[in-house]
């Protein structure tokens with residue numbers, strides 16, 4: 068037996084653990100061909116059958132493959148027979164096994180204390196359930212630049228691709244339906260390069276079967292609007308997905324004109340994905356004015372309250388007195404501004420009759436700006452509870468949120484009634 072080889076009993080223990088129902092993961096790291104090599108195995112369920120997913124990282128190059136039990140047995144033998152220094156970590160529901168083979172070929176074995184971990188083999192084909200995988204999206208993915216010529220998602224676009232997928236998931240959770248009459252009108256505020264705008268169109272038409280969708284993508288930048296128009300034309304949807312160069316404040320879709328007071332909303336849904344600063348507030352205000360049923364907004368940078376809280380820093384009265392230590396640190400002040408701004412937005416929407424949820428719509432790896440305000444019209448506006456909460460928070464911080472000023476009398480009538 069070579070010195071780096073594992074004892075037969077240890078080899079058997081690894082095999083038994085990997086093929087047991089409580090197997091969670093095995094990771095082995097070593098040096099191979101002068102570079103760092105890492106292999107991990109985990110069970111995945113594909114179409115209800117348990118397979119083994121192997122991820123190999125060879126000097127930064129990642130390769131992922133799924134194997135059935137027979138094939139992975141050969142791979143496991145290679146892992147066990149690996150020569151030289153290495154680290155092996157094997158996890159099962161009952162505990163961990165660590166094996167370290169040193170440069171001098173000493174084999175060091177340690178085991179965690181007995182555990183009783185919760186673990187469930189996740190269905191790997193859930194990836195197929197991503198909104199952008201649930202219809203033939205090849206042309207869309209290529210035209211917006213998410214996919215390369217071979218249809219693979221470009222690494223540089225992965226973050227935005229994930230954001231759009233997760234945004235569409237939230238849309239799907241609303242179970243959108245064909246309106247009884249008229250057109251399902253949507254406005255994407257600050258649409259930029261139209262990733263979401265076009266994705267939303269195909270998702271609603273292809274997956275939800277809503278054939279009379281009209282989407283306006285609005286952005287103040289002429290260059291992105293021209294690029295978006297070209298993409299819509301390339302995808303043959305330029306009549307259904309219309310791009311308008313305008314400041315949001317100046318935009319009114321034709322469908323909202325001439326609607327009777329109290330009639331069905333003319334813009335069914337307003338969306339915004341990282342519209343800058345107060346453009347998010349403008350999108351929300353437009354959604355309110357257009358009597359939209361849904362407002363889905365993932366905010367971006369927020370500068371509006373920064374100045375005011377910056378001024379408070381160092382003062383010894385009111386909120387500044389209690390929060391001095393926090394306000395002095397610019398990064399904490401910035402985060403507090405984000406939280407306060409989104410709280411005010413959510414509270415204002417609630418006052419105006421929207422059931423509102425603030426959620427993380429996508430992982431923080433896809434974007435640090437991963438908060439979404441998800442609002443659906445349908446609760447009694449102007450209730451004293453939400454109005455009282457809003458006023459208490461606003462007055463504590465002695466600020467006037469931009470959205471309150473923007474909504475003017477529409478909101479003021481509820482706030483005045485309370486005071």
Ligand SMILES: C[S@@+](CC[C@H](N)C(=O)[O-])C[C@H]1O[C@@H](n2cnc3c(N)ncnc32)[C@H](O)[C@@H]1O
Nearest residue numbers: 257258259286287288314315340341342343346
């Ligand atoms: C960070 S980009 C996001 C673009 C796109 N929604 C996305 O997620 O890829 C923000 C976009 O909002 C646009 N924008 C910001 N303020 C705006 C305003 N007041 N009116 C119209 N567009 C605005 C910018 O021009 C920019 O294209």
